[in-house]
Amino acid sequence: MLFKIDVSRRALDVEQAKSDLAKAKAAYAQAQAGLAQAKANLIKSSTNIKLAEKNANRYSNLMDGAISKQEQDQVFATRDQSHAEHEQLQAAIQQAEATIKQQQALVEAATSNLHLAELNMHRAAVVAPADGTLSNFDLRPGNYVQVGQAVAALLDRKQLYVVGYFEETKLDRIHIGDEATVQLMGDRQKIKGHVQGIASGIEDRERSSSSKLLANVNPTFSWVRLAQRVPVKIVLDEAPKNELAFVSGRTATVHIIEK
Incomplete structure (x- = not known):
């Protein structure tokens, strides 16, 4: 473990996310209950319509004068x-169904927020992805670190x-695998190694980008041309005697043995 972030705020974020999720689930359950009640009311309304239609048909078939005009209108x-x-x-x-969809989306969002809070809580302990040596590691207790901020080179x-x-x-x-x-x-x-790869491209210094995404080629040309340099990656087959002296960025002489 390299360092650990203060987990107090992370723990509060997790508790807040759990509370928000519980509220969203309660609202979702309430919306479902509202839909069930609306469907029950609709069934009851269908029964009332049938009865009202039957009464209206019965009164329509009665002869004039059998009932008062007021009763018929009622x-x-x-x-x-x-x-x-x-x-x-x-x-x-329809409104209840739309509310359920909305509450379901809120539940999913609250669940995602909880997972994110738990992930941030889990990542409070920053662990190195591999064994190695740290460089430019200047953190001290109480320092603030922002998301995405580089704090050291591994x-x-x-x-x-x-x-x-x-x-x-x-x-x-030069070929892949050459000693x-x-x-x-x-x-x-002299440390032994082998060629692992050759860069597939280098920067074109005679060309620059333009605002119109067209090639902008330098019209002048130097008749004295120096050979371009292409990066070739050499992987070491043996560990150096003094690994601490193998500092990134040092100058080295590389000899490739032709087959």
Whole structure:
């Protein structure tokens, strides 16, 4: 473990996320209950409509003068009111279904927030991804670290390699797997290695980008051309005698043995 972030705030974030999730689930359950009640009311309304239609048909078949005009109008008004209430209940069901979808989305969002809070809590302990040596590690207790801020460089001692810059005129003599020797400047040891890869591209200095995404080529040309340098990665097959002296960025001489 490299360092540990203060978990007090992370723990509060987890508790807040759990509370928000519980509230969202309660609202979702309430919305489901509202939908069930709306459907029950709709069934009851259908029964009332059938009864109102039956009464309206019965009164319509009666001869004139059998009932008063007021009673007849009241029966028809009850029928029309039953239809209106039925339409309102259908709209209420649609509204309840929309509310359920909205509450379900809120539950999913609250669940994601809880997972994120738990992940941040778990990552409060920053662990090195590999064994190696730290460089430029200046953190002290009480320092603040922002998300995405680089705090140190980790040098993996199990994957040591050297990059040699060879002239393009020599690339036809270099092949993947060729044996190589590496000698650090100021060190007498020659370390064995092999070619792992050759860079597939380098920067074109005669060309620059333009705002119109078109090639902007320098119209002047120097007749004296120097061979371009291409990076070649050399992986070490043996560990150096003094691993601490194998500092990233040091100068080395690389010899590739032709087959």
